[in-house]
Every structure is written in C-alpha cells, then in structure tokens.
Amino acid sequence: MLSKTVAELAGALTRKEVSARELTQAYLDRIHQLNPALNAYVTITAEQALAQADAADARRAQGNAGPLTGIPIAHKDIFCTRGVLTACGSHMLHNFIAPYDACVVERLEQAGAVMLGKTNMDEFAMGSSNETSWFGPVRNPWDQARVPGGSSGGSAAAVAASLCAMATGTDTGGSIRQPASFCGLTGLKPTYGRVSRWGMIAFASSLDQAGPLTRSAEDAALMMNAIAGTDQRDSTCLELPFEDFTAQLNQPLNGLRIGLPREHFTKDLNPAVQAILQEAIRQLEILGATFKEVTLPNNYLSVPAYYVIAPAEASANLSRFDGVRFGYRCANPANLDDLYKRSRGEGFGDEVKRRIMVGTYALSAGYYDAYYIKAQKIRRLIKQDFDLAFNDVDLILGPTSPHTAFKLGEKVSDPVTMYLEDIYTIAVNLAGLPGMSLPAGMLNGLPIGMQLVGPSLSESRLLNVAHQFQKSTDWHTQRPEV
Amino acid sequence: MSWETVIGLEVHVQLATNSKLFSGSATAFGAEPNTQASIYDLALPGTLPVMNEEVLRMAVSFGLAVDAEIGKRSVFDRKNYFYPDLPKGYQITQLEFPTVGRGSLKIQLEDGSEKTIGITRAHIEEDAGKSLHEDFQGMSGIDLNRAGTPLLEIVSDPDLRNAKEAVAYLKKLHSIILYLGISDGNMSQGSMRCDANVSVRKKGATEFGTRTEIKNVNSFKFVEKAINYEVQRQIELIEDGGRVVQETRLYDSDKDETRSMRSKEVANDYRYFPEPDLLPVIIDEEYIAAVRATLPELPAARCARFVSEYALSIYDADVLTSDRAMADFFEAVVTLCGDAKLSANWVTVDLLGLLNRSDLSISESPIKPEQLGTMIARIKDNTISGKLAKTVFEALADGETDVDQIIESRGLKQVTDSGAIEKLVDDVIAANPDQVAQYRAGKDAVFGFFVGQAMKISKGKANPAQLNELLRNKLKAD
Amino acid sequence: MALDKNDVEKIAHLARLQINDTDITEVTQRISNILGMIDQMQSVDTSAVSAMAHPFDAGQRLRADQVTERNQRDYYQSIASATQDGLYLVPRVIE
Incomplete structure (x- = not known):
C-alpha cells in the first residue's frame, strides 16, 4: 500500500479501502522504523499529520475531496512551515520555528495533503549529495552506503523508501532531478516563475524553483496542479491562467520531435548509462517520437557560469543570517563585528561559507565585470542555444547525471568534482526552462534517470511524454528493499 | 588666496505612502518599536519584495516636476553591507537605471538673479531602521519600523557654490516635494535628510578638490552652518599645508562642527548587482502622460501667474508660492476680499511675522483664510481703517474668531458720517x-x-x- | 585565478565570516580551485552578448499602496535571541 502512487492511493481513499488516518499512521510507523537508518526526515510532525488526516477524512466524507486530499507528503526543510522547525539543513537555523507557511506548503495543505514532516537536505540546498547537511547525510534506500543525491536528498529518499507518498523539492542546479535519478523517481523542475518562491528559503533567487518528487509522472502532474500558479507575494511568479497538468497525459506521442544534444552523448558519459538511454530512445520511437541531433555548444560553460551566478546571489541572500532577529547567535559576542563573524562562521557549514566567499569575490570591486557580468552573458548564450534547438525539436532528451548514485564520502572532499555532477542539469536552470528526470533503467541494482527538457511552460508536454513512457515501461515501479 | 567652494547635495526624501516600498507594513511615524515590521521587513528567510505602485507614481511625478528624463526601464539593485539597521544585509536601490534621470531646477540668488542647478538623478530605495543607543546593558536596540520605508534619493550636480545656494536649492526641492504631496518634508522627523558633498579649490581651478561627505544634517539652518564650518575647516587645513581626506563626516549641531566617522573608515565594497527578486519596472509614454496630467501647478508656474494675474512683485509672488499651503491661503484670502495687493501685504508681513514669532507653519496658523479675507474686506468697504485692522488681527491671533464681532465689541468702526x-x-x-x-x-x-x-x-x-x-x-x- | 591568504581574509571580512587560522590555507586552496574552474569562462568572447539577469523578459508587477500587515511583534520576536522593550539587541553600535 505505502509504495503505491498518489493516483492509486487517491483511488483507495475514494473507495474507502483505507482512511487518510490509517494511511498516515502507516507511513508514520514506517518512518519510525526506517528513518533512523536513512535520516531522510529531520522533523516528524506526527500529531499535526494525524489531525490533518482526520480533517482530510472529514472533507472526503463531505464530498469535497480533491485528488491530494489525505495523501501524506513530506516537505523539503527549505520550505517555511508555521510553528514547525524550518532548519534548511543548517546549524544556522537549528532553532528557527518559522512564523509563516511557504506558498507551496499552503497550497498543498489547501489541497488536503497531510504533512508527515520535513526532509533532510544539503545545507541551504548547496550540494549534490546531501552530505553538507548539519543533520548528517541521508542514505540512499537502494544502497545505504550511497548518497541519495542532493540537495533534495531527504525528499527523494523518503519517496523512494515509501516514507511518504510524494514530496516537495527545490531545484537550483539540479537538486530535484539528480536525486530523482539516483533514487528512481520522477522529479520535475518547472519553468522559472511557475511556482511561487514565497516562503522557500532562497539560495539563488533567479534560479530556484520548487517542484514535485514522485513515483510517477501522473503524480507529478497532480502535485503541479496544486502548487503552480500566480502568487502576488512573489514578483517573479508568472501570471498565467490555471493549467490542468493531467489534461495532456494521455496524448499519443506521434509526431513528437526529440533532440539529442551532441554534447551530452560523448565519451565522457558512462557507456552503461548511454546504453540505457539508447534503450529509452528506442522505446520512445516505438511510441511515435522521432529523434534528431541538436547542439548545445555552450553547455560546457554552464557549470562555471552557474558557480558565479548562484554564489553571487547566495552571498547576498544569506546576509540576513546575522544572529539578530532569528537563527543561531554566537555566545557572548564581544562587539558587533564579532557577533556577525562568529554567528555566521559557527552557524554556516564549510560548503555554504565557500560559496558565500566565491560569490562575494565575484561581486567585489574589480572582479564584477570579469566574473558576474561575464557569467550573465554566458547565461544568455546558454539560453540562446536552447532557443535555437527548440526551433527544430519539441523537447530535448539526455542524461540527468553522468552515473548512478555514488558512495558516501566519495566526492565530498573535492568541491569542483562535486560541482561537475550537475553538468547536465545546470543549464536548464540558467535558461529558466522546465526539466524533469524519470527512471530510465537500472545499473548494478541502482536506478538511473533520463532528463527531458522543454521550452518555457511546456510542463504538460514533458509530463505527457514521461507518462506515455511510464505506461510502456516499469522502471518507475521498481522499489528498493529497505 | 581666494577659494571657491563646490557643493553637491544628496537629499533623501521619505515618500508619503501608506505602506512600505516592498511590504504591506504601515509607515506611520512614531509607532512603538518594531510594531510596523513585517516578516519581510525583518528579512525572515523566504520572504520576497513586491513593489508599491504609489512609489513609482511619486518618483515619476517628481521627475516631471524637475524636467527630468524618466527611466522607461528602471532596475533595482542590491547594495550589500552589514549593519544592524539593515536586516537583509543589503539595501534595495537603483544604481545604473534609476527611475528619474537627468533634470534641473532654478533657484533664486540673493541678488535677485536665477541659477539653474543640475539634478544628476533621483532613485528609489529602501530606508534603513534605527539603532537606539540608550543603555541596554551596553547593547544597542534595533527598531525596524522605518526599515523599508520608500525613499527618493535626489542627487544634485556639484553646481552649488556656497552654503546659501545650497539652502536655496534645498528649499526649492522642499517646496516642490510639498506641492507634489509626495512627502511631508518634515526635516526634524527625518522625512527629508541631506548629505552634502563639499570641497574647495583655488579660484579658477578646473579640477575639483578632494571632497568630504557631511551626513546627518536635518534642518536648513544646520545645512548652512555645517557647510560653512566644513568649508572653513578645509581651507584652513590646506592653508596650513595639510590635505583633505575623502571621508564621511558627521555634523554635530550642539558643537557646530563636523567630525570624522571613524566607524565607516574601512573602504566599503558594496558589491552592487541586479536584484534577482524583482524584475525591471517598465513604463510607457501613456503612463508618464497620465502622471503628468495629475501634477499640480508647480511653484515656478504659480509664481509667474501671481505676478501676471494679481500684479504682485516677483519678490512677493516668490515668497507666497514657495509654500503650497501659503499660496493656497493667499488665494483663499484674495477670493474673499478681492484685493490681491492688500492680501499679499497682510499675508507676507503680518501673518508670516506672527507665524515666525510663534514658530508655527501656515497650516497651524491661528488665523484662517476666511477670517483674514473678511477682515481685509472690512478695510475695503471702509468699515475699519487699515490701522485699526491691526487690532482686529491681534484679536484673531489671540483666538477670537468673528471679525465683525471684534469690530463691534471694540467699537472699531470707522466714522464715515x-x-x-x-x-x-x-x-x-x-x-x-x-x-x-x-x-x-x-x-x-x-x-x-x-x-x-x-x-x-x-x-x-x-x-x-x-x-x-x-x-x-x-x-x-x- | 589563484587567491592568497590575504585575499581570502579580505573576502571573509566583507562576508562577515570567521575563518579559523588553522583552516585558512585549505579554504584558500579550495576557493582557488573553484575560481580555476570558473575561469573557463574567460576563453569565450562575449563582447557582443548582453548580460542576462533573469530567465524571462518581463516587467515588474506592482501592488496597490495598502497596509496589509498588522502588528505581530511579540510573535515574531519569540524566535529572536535577544530583545528588550520591543527592540532587537546587538552589541553597541558605534557611530
């Protein structure tokens, strides 16, 4: 039961095979059993969850339940939750009881989803392995010696290990898609501006987007229906009419033109991963898609450009953590400077401090043009590459990650190697495009994902392709033995 | 040795909106500490700015009033520095693309001539909170009520040549701002604050001398005094063989001196970059035209009209129109009594004298336009003489309200038999x-x-x- | 671009981050490595390219000038470490 999709669980709830309370209790039991090993959750809100479940059951009894009513969900700990610890993977916020709800949290609550707790993550979403968390690493349910990916590692592990039915994540450079790939899930990073960032603790404001981590494309569409849409509290949130992301799921793929970026299918890509992608391509051809090569000549610059833009924005976004109004404050500050330097020095972890320093440097006098402006120009080149490619194809297919989940500790000592983990995902954030990862195969008992990228606002089409692929394959139904 | 002074002013004007620049918090002055500080103003993580449309309208109206170029695409930037009154650790301001570009305004000099002062730009930005230094066991207290209040920072060209010109410029700005109704302009409450960039150079020199920035000057009088002090200090320093250091100095009105702000000595690197939480503000000609249509008659135009319509001297017209409320007062009086010349005399001499003596503004005047108008009408219709009208005026100033009753009860009626x-x-x-x-x-x-x-x-x-x-x-x- | 210890100390001061003396060499090395990776950008000619600050070209949406917030000071200050008389406390600010 617990490993079913949201769509299946919604059916079971409707048919009264199970109540939201029973379902919630069952997930809570499993969390208590498995979370100590996996460390996917950092906060479990059992009492609140059961109250929400009862409310969902009552709502269903009244006949005004939606598809998410009573479905247990886990929120990445980057989303503010009123009255609940919101630590963002950081010692800095170890005591931050948010006085308000994030828009995403609010909307899912309105849809009737039941919050089980908050999931572990890389500190301030800065990481690709969930190893930078102040709460310790998350273990991949497929192999506990391995990382779940990051930064939404706790959410991905929770969904994969059936510690919830669905989860929220955020993606600044691949933080939904790469963990989805490593944990065998469907993860969608929406078009920049689709989902409100209100209440989502900012890492890099012009790149951050919230999105779903689920067991299927259909589930992702159901979640998108709840979280997408204009929010007056986020000036960068697009004003669009309501879109039903499930409406196009069942369209046939005949005539679909898919581009394969030459730069992604090179000798640098693990041959076994390449073979899995080839198999997926063959499957999509059977479903009616045609393939052609496209080129993203500036993709190789996406990691350098990203590691200027994201740290630059982060260096300012994280200035508010100063020990004054909330969060960690050092003991007995000698003076104002000491308050700032020690609160921040002791409150932030190494990776966060590194990125703040890189960003500070990139913006400082004398380096602004050479780093920040240069990166913004490269950002435009990268966007233009995609624009050109989408003249010829409807969407682009490639790897999400160069390989399957790696071992804990394997890359954590070398930041640059870790950064290159995101070589296939980062350009999508720089261009503000929607991208998703869905399971494409298994390699040595570990899942591996493929990435679909579309033009702005093409989420429905991406979900349609993913859903059709999932109807004809069973990679997404594989579950780890935990 | 003969010296020339070069002054440029940066004037911060708090815009009189109901709510803050980027949040829905109230902007009222004098509230209990931190009761007007929302989660955005407190910079809680995850909060985002949403811009107040009224701020844009006010900025554009100011730009039009000083014949400035209006930025069709203005961009907000983050200015990064750590200070407890700046909760986000950055101030949202406009660096490269301000809403108001190059403009100018004319000031009247003492010799009666006019001088045009260039306005470099005026940009929208957030105000900071306040640090209170009463003793909290050796700590400072931070009040963020003011944090995020909209400011328009108006930067002048270095066109001002002495303290009197600086004050004339400041008074002209003040007048325009009050006419537009975009600020209460109250300098003692900090609604209008002035920083002065001051340098001296030998007469005839083409290059500017090293300038200092004087902060915290909060009245017209102190602007004049602070500049005069600083000019004298710089001249004496140079004449004694020293050099002016580029620095920020604080004006201490108690001691009438400027002194170096040592805490800001470390050169700041503000690391400006475009604010990613906000998109560029785009406006079109239609928007500008709509704002233009709402502009009131401005001081210069009103002054010219007073000269032509009421046959007043330029001096009287300028005095009357420098303050919108006074010009309104005057016109109300004229409407009642029908004699502009007499009205101008009574308002600029007697009424202004009274207000100055009791340190009141025109809106606080104990004598209302209806009363002064009626009184002058009684002079006109020979009910009282101009001389005895002074008695009526004094009675009104003391709080009596009915002009005819004052005339009656004191037997001031003229003998015309x-x-x-x-x-x-x-x-x-x-x-x-x-x-x-x-x-x-x-x-x-x-x-x-x-x-x-x-x-x-x-x-x-x-x-x-x-x-x-x-x-x-x-x-x-x- | 390789940084030296002084550069890192200057940046750390700008960012108000305390870096322990024992860590400074490693931090310097790691940041230099990151900047080395970033410097790949310098090989590309971008003179004809305009900078892109946002994923989409759009204008700012504005809100009406209305007070929508009410006083919640006590609630908000319940998560602060040091307050008194409604004020947030910090070590003395020297003007």
Missing part, C-alpha cells in the same frame, strides 16, 4: 490757530499734525480719506 468728520475738522482748526497760520504760510508738513490731532480725538476711527479731504478743503478755504 461727513457731518461728524466736518465737526471734528472744525474743532481741530479752531483749537490750533498757530499751526493753521503756519500751514497757510506754506509749511505743508504741519498737515500731518492736524491729521494726528483729529485721529487722536476720534480714537483712530475717522475715515482717513474723508478726513484728509475735508482738512485740506477747510484749511485752504478760510
């Missing part, structure tokens, strides 16, 4: 035969003596025109 005045004249002539003889012998100056005597007897109530006429006739006739 020609029989009564004739008798008065006859009595005066009869009682002063020596003076009559002098007058008739050609000593015209004695005429005033007769008027004085007649007024004395009538307690000032005889109608002066009638009295003069009858006196002349009678003195001539015999």
Whole structure:
C-alpha cells in the first residue's frame, strides 16, 4: 500500500479501502522504523499529520475531496512551515520555528495533503549529495552506503523508501532531478516563475524553483496542479491562467520531435548509462517520437557560469543570517563585528561559507565585470542555444547525471568534482526552462534517470511524454528493499 | 588666496505612502518599536519584495516636476553591507537605471538673479531602521519600523557654490516635494535628510578638490552652518599645508562642527548587482502622460501667474508660492476680499511675522483664510481703517474668531458720517490757530499734525480719506 | 585565478565570516580551485552578448499602496535571541 502512487492511493481513499488516518499512521510507523537508518526526515510532525488526516477524512466524507486530499507528503526543510522547525539543513537555523507557511506548503495543505514532516537536505540546498547537511547525510534506500543525491536528498529518499507518498523539492542546479535519478523517481523542475518562491528559503533567487518528487509522472502532474500558479507575494511568479497538468497525459506521442544534444552523448558519459538511454530512445520511437541531433555548444560553460551566478546571489541572500532577529547567535559576542563573524562562521557549514566567499569575490570591486557580468552573458548564450534547438525539436532528451548514485564520502572532499555532477542539469536552470528526470533503467541494482527538457511552460508536454513512457515501461515501479 | 567652494547635495526624501516600498507594513511615524515590521521587513528567510505602485507614481511625478528624463526601464539593485539597521544585509536601490534621470531646477540668488542647478538623478530605495543607543546593558536596540520605508534619493550636480545656494536649492526641492504631496518634508522627523558633498579649490581651478561627505544634517539652518564650518575647516587645513581626506563626516549641531566617522573608515565594497527578486519596472509614454496630467501647478508656474494675474512683485509672488499651503491661503484670502495687493501685504508681513514669532507653519496658523479675507474686506468697504485692522488681527491671533464681532465689541468702526468728520475738522482748526497760520504760510508738513490731532480725538476711527479731504478743503478755504 | 591568504581574509571580512587560522590555507586552496574552474569562462568572447539577469523578459508587477500587515511583534520576536522593550539587541553600535 505505502509504495503505491498518489493516483492509486487517491483511488483507495475514494473507495474507502483505507482512511487518510490509517494511511498516515502507516507511513508514520514506517518512518519510525526506517528513518533512523536513512535520516531522510529531520522533523516528524506526527500529531499535526494525524489531525490533518482526520480533517482530510472529514472533507472526503463531505464530498469535497480533491485528488491530494489525505495523501501524506513530506516537505523539503527549505520550505517555511508555521510553528514547525524550518532548519534548511543548517546549524544556522537549528532553532528557527518559522512564523509563516511557504506558498507551496499552503497550497498543498489547501489541497488536503497531510504533512508527515520535513526532509533532510544539503545545507541551504548547496550540494549534490546531501552530505553538507548539519543533520548528517541521508542514505540512499537502494544502497545505504550511497548518497541519495542532493540537495533534495531527504525528499527523494523518503519517496523512494515509501516514507511518504510524494514530496516537495527545490531545484537550483539540479537538486530535484539528480536525486530523482539516483533514487528512481520522477522529479520535475518547472519553468522559472511557475511556482511561487514565497516562503522557500532562497539560495539563488533567479534560479530556484520548487517542484514535485514522485513515483510517477501522473503524480507529478497532480502535485503541479496544486502548487503552480500566480502568487502576488512573489514578483517573479508568472501570471498565467490555471493549467490542468493531467489534461495532456494521455496524448499519443506521434509526431513528437526529440533532440539529442551532441554534447551530452560523448565519451565522457558512462557507456552503461548511454546504453540505457539508447534503450529509452528506442522505446520512445516505438511510441511515435522521432529523434534528431541538436547542439548545445555552450553547455560546457554552464557549470562555471552557474558557480558565479548562484554564489553571487547566495552571498547576498544569506546576509540576513546575522544572529539578530532569528537563527543561531554566537555566545557572548564581544562587539558587533564579532557577533556577525562568529554567528555566521559557527552557524554556516564549510560548503555554504565557500560559496558565500566565491560569490562575494565575484561581486567585489574589480572582479564584477570579469566574473558576474561575464557569467550573465554566458547565461544568455546558454539560453540562446536552447532557443535555437527548440526551433527544430519539441523537447530535448539526455542524461540527468553522468552515473548512478555514488558512495558516501566519495566526492565530498573535492568541491569542483562535486560541482561537475550537475553538468547536465545546470543549464536548464540558467535558461529558466522546465526539466524533469524519470527512471530510465537500472545499473548494478541502482536506478538511473533520463532528463527531458522543454521550452518555457511546456510542463504538460514533458509530463505527457514521461507518462506515455511510464505506461510502456516499469522502471518507475521498481522499489528498493529497505 | 581666494577659494571657491563646490557643493553637491544628496537629499533623501521619505515618500508619503501608506505602506512600505516592498511590504504591506504601515509607515506611520512614531509607532512603538518594531510594531510596523513585517516578516519581510525583518528579512525572515523566504520572504520576497513586491513593489508599491504609489512609489513609482511619486518618483515619476517628481521627475516631471524637475524636467527630468524618466527611466522607461528602471532596475533595482542590491547594495550589500552589514549593519544592524539593515536586516537583509543589503539595501534595495537603483544604481545604473534609476527611475528619474537627468533634470534641473532654478533657484533664486540673493541678488535677485536665477541659477539653474543640475539634478544628476533621483532613485528609489529602501530606508534603513534605527539603532537606539540608550543603555541596554551596553547593547544597542534595533527598531525596524522605518526599515523599508520608500525613499527618493535626489542627487544634485556639484553646481552649488556656497552654503546659501545650497539652502536655496534645498528649499526649492522642499517646496516642490510639498506641492507634489509626495512627502511631508518634515526635516526634524527625518522625512527629508541631506548629505552634502563639499570641497574647495583655488579660484579658477578646473579640477575639483578632494571632497568630504557631511551626513546627518536635518534642518536648513544646520545645512548652512555645517557647510560653512566644513568649508572653513578645509581651507584652513590646506592653508596650513595639510590635505583633505575623502571621508564621511558627521555634523554635530550642539558643537557646530563636523567630525570624522571613524566607524565607516574601512573602504566599503558594496558589491552592487541586479536584484534577482524583482524584475525591471517598465513604463510607457501613456503612463508618464497620465502622471503628468495629475501634477499640480508647480511653484515656478504659480509664481509667474501671481505676478501676471494679481500684479504682485516677483519678490512677493516668490515668497507666497514657495509654500503650497501659503499660496493656497493667499488665494483663499484674495477670493474673499478681492484685493490681491492688500492680501499679499497682510499675508507676507503680518501673518508670516506672527507665524515666525510663534514658530508655527501656515497650516497651524491661528488665523484662517476666511477670517483674514473678511477682515481685509472690512478695510475695503471702509468699515475699519487699515490701522485699526491691526487690532482686529491681534484679536484673531489671540483666538477670537468673528471679525465683525471684534469690530463691534471694540467699537472699531470707522466714522464715515461727513457731518461728524466736518465737526471734528472744525474743532481741530479752531483749537490750533498757530499751526493753521503756519500751514497757510506754506509749511505743508504741519498737515500731518492736524491729521494726528483729529485721529487722536476720534480714537483712530475717522475715515482717513474723508478726513484728509475735508482738512485740506477747510484749511485752504478760510 | 589563484587567491592568497590575504585575499581570502579580505573576502571573509566583507562576508562577515570567521575563518579559523588553522583552516585558512585549505579554504584558500579550495576557493582557488573553484575560481580555476570558473575561469573557463574567460576563453569565450562575449563582447557582443548582453548580460542576462533573469530567465524571462518581463516587467515588474506592482501592488496597490495598502497596509496589509498588522502588528505581530511579540510573535515574531519569540524566535529572536535577544530583545528588550520591543527592540532587537546587538552589541553597541558605534557611530
């Protein structure tokens, strides 16, 4: 039961095979059993969850339940939750009881989803392995010696290990898609501006987007229906009419033109991963898609450009953590400077401090043009590459990650190697495009994902392709033995 | 050695909106600490700015009032620095693409000539909170009520050449801002704050000297004093063989001196970059035209109209129109009494004198336009003399309200009965035969003596025109 | 671009981060490595390219000038470490 999709669980709830309370209790039991090993959750809100479940059951009894009513969900700990610890993977916020709800949290609550707790993550979403968390690493349910990916590692592990039915994540450079790939899930990073960032603790404001981590494309569409849409509290949130992301799921793929970026299918890509992608391509051809090569000549610059833009924005976004109004404050500050330097020095972890320093440097006098402006120009080149490619194809297919989940500790000592983990995902954030990862195969008992990228606002089409692929394959139904 | 002073002013004007620049918090002055600080103003993580449309309208209206270029695409930037009154650790401001670009305004110099002062730009930004230094066990207290209040920072070109010009410029800005109604302009509450960039150079030099920035000058008087002090300091420093250091200095009005702000000595690197939480503000000609249509008549235009419509002197018109409320007051008085010249005199001399003595603004005037207008009307219709009107004015200033009742109860009504005045004249002539003889012998100056005597007897109530006429006739006739 | 210890200390001061003396060499090395990776950008000619600050070209949406917030000071200050009389406390600010 617990490993079913949201769509299946919604059916079971409707048919009264199970109540939201029973379902919630069952997930809570499993969390208590498995979370100590996996460390996917950092906060479990059992009492609140059961109250929400009862409310969902009552709502269903009244006949005004939606598809998410009573479905247990886990929120990445980057989303503010009123009255609940919101630590963002950081010692800095170890005591931050948010006085308000994030828009995403609010909307899912309105849809009737039941919050089980908050999931572990890389500190301030800065990481690709969930190893930078102040709460310790998350273990991949497929192999506990391995990382779940990051930064939404706790959410991905929770969904994969059936510690919830669905989860929220955020993606600044691949933080939904790469963990989805490593944990065998469907993860969608929406078009920049689709989902409100209100209440989502900012890492890099012009790149951050919230999105779903689920067991299927259909589930992702159901979640998108709840979280997408204009929010007056986020000036960068697009004003669009309501879109039903499930409406196009069942369209046939005949005539679909898919581009394969030459730069992604090179000798640098693990041959076994390449073979899995080839198999997926063959499957999509059977479903009616045609393939052609496209080129993203500036993709190789996406990691350098990203590691200027994201740290630059982060260096300012994280200035508010100063020990004054909330969060960690050092003991007995000698003076104002000491308050700032020690609160921040002791409150932030190494990776966060590194990125703040890189960003500070990139913006400082004398380096602004050479780093920040240069990166913004490269950002435009990268966007233009995609624009050109989408003249010829409807969407682009490639790897999400160069390989399957790696071992804990394997890359954590070398930041640059870790950064290159995101070589296939980062350009999508720089261009503000929607991208998703869905399971494409298994390699040595570990899942591996493929990435679909579309033009702005093409989420429905991406979900349609993913859903059709999932109807004809069973990679997404594989579950780890935990 | 002859020196020339070069001054540029940066004026921060708090815009009189209901809510803050990027949040829905109130902006009222004087609230309990931190009761007007929302989660955005407190910079809680995950909160985002949403811009107040009224701020844009106010900024554009200011730009139009000073004939400035209006930025069709203005961009917000983050200015990064750590300070407890700056909760986000950055101030949202406009660096490269301000809403108001190059403009200018004219000031009147003491010799009556006009000078045009360039306005470099005016940009929208957030105000900071306040640090309170009362002793909290050696700590400072932070109040963020003011944090996020919209400011318009108006930067002048270095066109000002002495402290008086600086004050004239500042007063002109103040006047425009009040006309537009975009700020209360209250300098003592910090609604209008001035930083002055001051340098000196030898007369005839083309390059600027090293400048210092004087902060925290919060009245017209202190601006003048602070600049004069700083100019003198710089000249003496250079003449003694020293060099001016580029630095920020604080004006201490108690000691009437500027002093270096050591805490800001470390060169700041503000690391400006475009604010990613906000998109560029795009406006079109239609928007600008709509704002232009709502602009009130501005001081310069109103001054010109007062000269042409009311035949006032340029001086009087300028005094009256420098303050929108005063110009409104004046026009209300004219409407009631129909005499612009008299109205101008009473407003600029008597009323302004009264207000200055009691340190009141025109809106706090104890005498309302209706009362002053009625009073002048009573002068016009010969009910009272101009001289006795002063008594009415004093009574109004003391809080009495009804002009006619004041005239009635104090018996100030003029004597206009020609029989009564004739008798008065006859009595005066009869009682002063020596003076009559002098007058008739050609000593015209004695005429005033007769008027004085007649007024004395009538307690000032005889109608002066009638009295003069009858006196002349009678003195001539015999 | 390789940084030296002084550069890192200057940046750390700008960012108000305390870096322990024992860590400074490693931090310097790691940041230099990151900047080395970033410097790949310098090989591309971008003179004809305009900078892109946002994923999409759009204008700012504005809100009406209305007070929508009410006083919640006590609630908000319940998560602060040091307050008194409604004020947030910090070590003395020297003007």
